[in-house]
Amino acid sequence: MNKPTAPISVVIPCFRCAQTIQRSVDSVAAQTHLPKEVMLVDDASDDDTLNVIMKLQNRYDKNWIRVVKLEHNGGPSVARNTGWEVATQPFIAFLDADDAWHPRKLEIQFGWMLAHPHVAMTVHNCTVVLSGMPDLTLPDTWRATPVIPYRFLLFSGRDGFSTPSIIMRRNLPYRFEPMKRHSEDYLFKLQIVLDGNETWRLELPLVFLYKARYGERGQTADLWKMEKGNLDTYWRLQAERRISWVLTIVLCAFSLLKYLRRVIVVYRRKCKRNAYKVV
Missing domain, CATH: 1.10.287 (Helix Hairpins)
Known part of the structure; x- marks a missing residue:
């Protein structure tokens, strides 16, 4: 993995994802700029998930993939928070175990954040892939737009953003609500945006969602x-x-x-x- 690196911890909650987690991890390993570490948090899966992620850890550098095993299932909020707590890098990125990143995601998104150090969080567009291979073509020109809190509230379906698109500063004083099993990521994003933390959206499709919205x-x-x-x-x-x-x-x-x-x-x-x- 002799590639440029970025000071980013990638957190991936893993629950019953034995069939999809390799695709997600491979998409991180395929980045043109690699994150410093990948946190795979097994949320007490009752299938072969733990065995699969242990094999992935052995396949890649053990210092690059860190496996955290939860004794009790707590849901995606607990898994993400746990990975966040043990992360060592100044930036956090999230990825779901059934989704994947564009190979240039970290290069483009983190590069933009380096050029705009006042920004707390960046997000981007996504592409839903229901069949076939994703299109890796990116436009020659694109723009970044600020996330406006009340527009995000009213038009989250059109102007919202998926959790796997987030790169944020690790020291932000927020966490996913552990007792909330539905819409927990929506609450998390709104708390950050409504509190005035500067958030920008890159108008590029840098994550592939392998299910409908x-x-x-x-x-x-x-x-x-x-x-x-x-x-x-x-x-x-x-x-x-x-x-x-x-x-x-x-x-x-x-x-x-x-x-x-x-x-x-x-x-x-x-x-x-x-x-x-x-x-």
């Missing part, structure tokens, strides 16, 4: 639980005095409308699949 496997499969998680997020922000009562009610109403739209989209998607099966 909602209605597929994983946490997003149960739409109503996810929606309840979103509503809980708004009320938590109100209790923390980050948003007003009036805005909370508006956000909840808007969120429920988006939930109904998601239900319709998923229903149509299932009908289309069933039609293909009949044919």
Whole structure:
């Protein structure tokens, strides 16, 4: 791995991901600028996940991949927080065990952060890959735009960003809510942005998501639980005095409308699949 390195700790929560974790780790190893370390946090998986990640540690440098085993399943928040706590580098990046990065992600994103040292967190666009190989082509020109808190609140579906797109400063005083199993990453992002920490979005697709945004496997499969998680997020922000009562009610109403739209989209998607099966 004789490549340039970046002072970044990559945290990957691992739960029942024996079939996908190698793709994720390989995408990190394929970076043109390598992170200093990769934290694989096994969240008490009851399948072959731990064996697979131990083999990955042996395959790569043991000082590069660090394996942390949790005795009890705590969910993605606990796994991410645990990896964060034992990380040694000044920057943290997150990746999910079923997703992958573009090979130039760290080169481009961290390079931009070095040129803008006042920025607390950067994010970027993503590409959903449901079949075939991802397109690695990047535009010759692109722009960076500031994440505006209230626009992010109102239009998180269109203007939001996925957790695997984040690179942030490790010393920021935030953590994922450990008791929250749905929408925990949304709450985390909103707390950071609403508190005025400067966040910028790079308009480049540097992460590949191997599932639809909602209605597929994983946490997003149960739409109503996810929606309840979103509503809980708004009320938590109100209790923390980050948003007003009036805005909370508006956000909840808007969120429920988006939930109904998601239900319709998923229903149509299932009908289309069933039609293909009949044919």
